[in-house]
Amino acid sequence: MDPMTLLTLLICAGILFGAVAAVSMGNVVSAVIAAGLTSLFAAVTYVILSAPDVAMTEASIGSGLSTAIFLYAINRTRRQEHEKDD
Amino acid sequence: MNWAIGLVMFVGAVGLSVIGIAGMLMSNHLFRMVLALAVAEAGANLLLILAGYRWDAAAPILLPGHSTQAMVDPVPQAMVLTAIVIGVGVQALALSLVIRVRQHYATLDMRVARQRMQDALDQAAGVVPPRSQEGPAGERPLPAPTRTIEAGGPHD
Numbered sequence: 001m002d003p004m005t006l007l008t009l010l011i012c013a014g015i016l017f018g019a020v021a022a023v024s025m026g027n028v029v030s031a032v033i034a035a036g037l038t039s040l041f042a043a044v045t046y047v048i049l050s051a052p053d054v055a056m057t058e059a060s061i062g063s064g065l066s067t068a069i070f071l072y073a074i075n076r077t078r079r080q081e082h083e084k085d086d
Numbered sequence: 087m088n089w090a091i092g093l094v095m096f097v098g099a100v101g102l103s104v105i106g107i108a109g110m111l112m113s114n115h116l117f118r119m120v121l122a123l124a125v126a127e128a129g130a131n132l133l134l135i136l137a138g139y140r141w142d143a144a145a146p147i148l149l150p151g152h153s154t155q156a157m158v159d160p161v162p163q164a165m166v167l168t169a170i171v172i173g174v175g176v177q178a179l180a181l182s183l184v185i186r187v188r189q190h191y192a193t194l195d196m197r198v199a200r201q202r203m204q205d206a207l208d209q210a211a212g213v214v215p216p217r218s219q220e221g222p223a224g225e226r227p228l229p230a231p232t233r234t235i236e237a238g239g240p241h242d
Contacts, residue, residue, distance in 0.1 A: 008091045012098030019102050019125045023109030028117050035121050038102070042128050045095065049135050050145040051163045057170050058131075066124060066174050073181040074117065077188045 008048060014041040032070040039063035088141045095136055102129030114196045116184045120177060127173040131166045138162035 018038035025031040039062040046055035106126025113119050138159035146160035188194055191202040208214070 002090070005090045005094070008094050012094050015098050016101050016105070019105040019129075022125055023105055023113070023118070023122055028115075031118065031121055035124055038125060039128060042102075042132055045098070045132060046135060048091075049095070049139050050143070050158050051135055051166075052145055052147075054131075054135060054163050054166050054170070057167050058128075061174055062124075062128065062170055066177055069174070069178050069181060070117075070121065073185055076185050077194065 004048075008045075011041050011044050011048070015045065028074060029071070032067055032074070035070075036063045036067040039066065092136070092141075095132070099129050099132035099136055102126070102132060105129075116187065116194050116196055116199070119196070120180045120184065123180070124173065124177055127169070131169055131173075134162045134166050134169070 015038055018034050018041060021034035022031050022038060025034060039058055043055045043059035043063065046052075046058055103126050106122045106124075106129055109122030110119050110126065113122060138161065140156065140158055143156040143158045146157040146163065184194070187199055191199045193199050193202070
């Protein structure tokens with residue numbers, strides 16, 4: 001098999017695996033990390049599709065900033081839970 | 087061999103959208119719904135980039151020596167570049183609304199939050215919430231529905 005096809009196949013399998021994990025994982029933090037992994041694989045796919053600017057944006061914003069926003073929101077709701085318990 | 091790469095890419099993009107939409111529909115947790123929305127957005131972006139791709143073309147960057155080279159369509163790439171940034175804005179807005187819901191109704195489950203919102207609305211309107219006469223014996227409110235009808239609340 002062509003090595004390019006094999007690489008594409010592996011990356012698409014990684015994307016689909018990450019998406020399934022993001023949707024179905026029990027822990028919310030793990031699901032957010034899986035979604036970030038999906039974005040990172042999507043960035044590699046954009047490089048293969050010769051869109052380097054989109055790949056840079058996806059890797060920095062879709063994978064970095066989005067994960068940071070999600071983790072911040074989870075942290076906010078958890079802290080309220082602790083205050084309610086005390 | 088190029089059609090194999092294209093097929094794999096299309097399967098990946100469509101599968102990403104389908105998984106995201108299915109997760110959005112099947113989940114009751116508000117965080118998971120926003121997360122599935124992000125996954126579906128990634129799938130739609132991938133599909134758009136694939137729509138403008140040419141197998142024999144280079145990246146749309148104009149270099150001094152290669153001015154006659156065929157290039158990939160740059161318009162979907164610019165649109166997807168914008169869509170990624172707008173998607174992060176939508177996610178931030180949705181998460182701020184989720185935090186507000188959590189502060190008001192002390193839950194992240196969609197059904198529980200909807201029930202509590204309905205109860206708060208009924209209480210604010212001064213209406214006894216409508217309950218089923220066919221419920222189990224312990225939960226059956228016998229005199230309440232007649233009073234509701236006499237009160238002439240907004241449920242009539």
